[in-house]
Amino acid sequence: MIDVELLRNRPEKVEENLARRRNPEYLRLFAEARAKDAEWRAALLEADHFRRRRNELSREIAAARREAKSPTALEEEARGLPEGLRAAEQREHELHASRDAVLRRIPNLLDDAVPYGKDDSENVVVATWGEPIRGAGERKAHGDVLEALGLAEFDRARRASGAGFYYLEGDVVLLDLALQRFALDFLRGRGFTPVEPPFLLRREPYEGVTDLADFENVMYKIEGEDLYLIATSEHPLAALYLGEILEEERLPIRLAGLSYSFRREIGGHGVDQKGIFRVHQFFKIEQFIFARPEDSPRLHEELRANAEELFRRLKVPYRVVNVCTGDVGTVAAKKYDIEAWFPRQQAYREVVSCSNCTDYQSRRLGIRMGKAGRPGKVVPHTLNSTAIATSRAIAVILEQYQRPDGSVEVPEVLRPYMDGREAIAVASKGPS
């Protein structure tokens, strides 16, 4: 949610910024929010006048009683007040709620460094690393590798849970755990505190961290409960300090979230291929930071550098794109995607999303900054980035590290987490 002060004092700035998102709807919403805000303030003033008179009268009645005088005339005026007050209060409430509803649909203000563009085709490549393997040759798609080695079951998963689910078995489970521990140890070394968050969140905090369209399209709801399966640990991590005041001296707070991510992805691309590249459930190690506003640009680069380093250590070629205005999403002010090279597909595909959300989530969550336990008006910034989503990391490893004999080499940095093994091979359903 954008700052109401900006809406009142620098509307032309906000309009200019919103226009860069290339969606005229946002400008319309902003104009509506401004109009509603003005109306609300007028209504508030009116209700205040009623309340002021009520307070005056009730003080006078009390005083008259104390002096044993009859306050009949005062009481008569007082009796007539609630009617007008009720109407004014109701109008004030409605306008306030309606202003905020509109305000909440307005996206975050974009950083100046976000390139102007209409969709993901206009994202700007800002870095590349590694030598992409040119030519797919005999290479198999990662889903086929998994099936050939008996490391996953997609048909049975479909029968049990539907498309987009999977059973992982044998060595690939160890690979998954190895990736988790590899990423986690790396982040611990860089000052991140590991956090296992709740995998279900109530609606109220959820509305603080994401936008409403996402909410309807990607979230799984628990029937009969006010609970939603998290789409990423970013969400419960952001909600960790819901309604609290963070002491400035404690910032930045670096968190490493470990969780499954659950996504329906209705209306998106859906489940598009056999395998685990796009699925309804996957494990992710997430970087998350609560920061002072002045530090957030630097920390955004830090998150990106961490994510890059992880893929360099895995020796997976990648490129970094600066996501353009038309593709950046509602909540982020600036976003980098890291796209790994998938040799079978001969394409770069997203494995990391790294966002600076500035004050957008914090304001919606009622998180403020303060000095020494004293509340302040400043709203801290939040930043998040994938460290490793194991599903995608496994997919790219299986495509890149597969060998002509059908086995798959284990990336060197993961071997300590896999009993020193150099390769994974066919799984059988016996004890491993």
Place this chain on the structure above:
RNA sequence: GCUGAGGUAGCCUAGCCCGGUAAGGCGCCAGCCUUGAAAGCUGGUGGCGAUCUCGCCGCGGGAGUUCGAAUCUCCCCCUCAGCGCCA
């Protein structure tokens, strides 16, 4: 799930039975004092709005009674303790 106790400003607590401007402490800020600091003393310390020496709001949320509700009534939410169930 049952029973009980609770939810008051950044934190802790009083007020609630018996309706009339939310008291006190801690922390923090400023001033005085001091070579400096601590202690001590004094003042300040939430949100919203405005015509900016003013007003309104604020006691978990909502509704009601009343001229007037932290206080009375009803509904709901949450937390804690004990019991039950349980990996």
